[in-house]
Amino acid sequence: MGLHYSHHKHCLTHHQSPINIHTRTAKYDPSLKPLKFNYDPKTAKRIVNVGHCFNVEFEDTCDRSVLTDGPLTGHYRLCQFHFHWGSSDKDGSEHNIDGKLYPAELHIVHWNSKSYATFAEAAQHPDGVAVVGVFLKLGNANPFLQSIIENLDKVKTKGKACPFTEFDLDGLLPKDLNYWTYMGSLTTTPYFECVTWIILQEAISVSSEQLEQFRRLQRTSENENPSFILENHRPVQPLDHRVVLSSCP
Numbered sequence: 001m002g003l004h005y006s007h008h009k010h011c012l013t014h015h016q017s018p019i020n021i022h023t024r025t026a027k028y029d030p031s032l033k034p035l036k037f038n039y040d041p042k043t044a045k046r047i048v049n050v051g052h053c054f055n056v057e058f059e060d061t062c063d064r065s066v067l068t069d070g071p072l073t074g075h076y077r078l079c080q081f082h083f084h085w086g087s088s089d090k091d092g093s094e095h096n097i098d099g100k101l102y103p104a105e106l107h108i109v110h111w112n113s114k115s116y117a118t119f120a121e122a123a124q125h126p127d128g129v130a131v132v133g134v135f136l137k138l139g140n141a142n143p144f145l146q147s148i149i150e151n152l153d154k155v156k157t158k159g160k161a162c163p164f165t166e167f168d169l170d171g172l173l174p175k176d177l178n179y180w181t182y183m184g185s186l187t188t189t190p191y192f193e194c195v196t197w198i199i200l201q202e203a204i205s206v207s208s209e210q211l212e213q214f215r216r217l218q219r220t221s222e223n224e225n226p227s228f229i230l231e232n233h234r235p236v237q238p239l240d241h242r243v244v245l246s247s248c249p
């Protein structure tokens, strides 16, 4: 898993994420469809501190919240979303756009429920997972983030969870749904090369104060000396011979 044989170089290549997206090299693909989000706010379940970030988890035992079309074949079931951020507002996003870093990046994680039975099984296959990446740019406080942030004091330490029901994830999507897409990997362990990445070209807003709340989460459990999740973004990886496609010219 994870090693591809590129004949002309007779060597094995990795297709890891994140990457720097060079927008002028991205290729417009007119066959790419518009993304179709079908999220049921009632499938929101809980917020969990998983140590390197917090996940907002959704009920994924049936196709009630799905992503279809875009570059995808079939339907991908929503299972969780989370964020990556930096120790200051100067960096934090995982993907870069022409070398530009954003202060944070939202990942909305879905798995191919047409072909597989669970996220864990889907993550073993190149067409198993689809992650929508949304950049967060500094600006006014984002009201949709506030409803999440006000719960973070309940999941301060690793392993803690709190109920979080009825969340309108559409509120975290920008108006413009144009995207770049490429094949890559999970950006945290186990780094499986199972992800169709769909990076939205328009960013949503976040305030400096809201980002400060993210950095107050602890990567340690409650009986350890506290250590804060000041940053959790992976460095960019070699593009190698991959091509980034764009949904618009």
Ligand SMILES: NS(=O)(=O)c1nccs1
Residues within 6 Å of the ligand: 107, 109, 131, 185, 186, 187, 188, 189, 190
């Ligand atoms: N950061 S990520 O969305 O690539 C991811 N890693 C593990 C599960 S989902």
Ligand SMILES: [Zn+2]
Residues within 6 Å of the ligand: 082, 083, 084, 107, 187
């Ligand atoms: Zn992520």
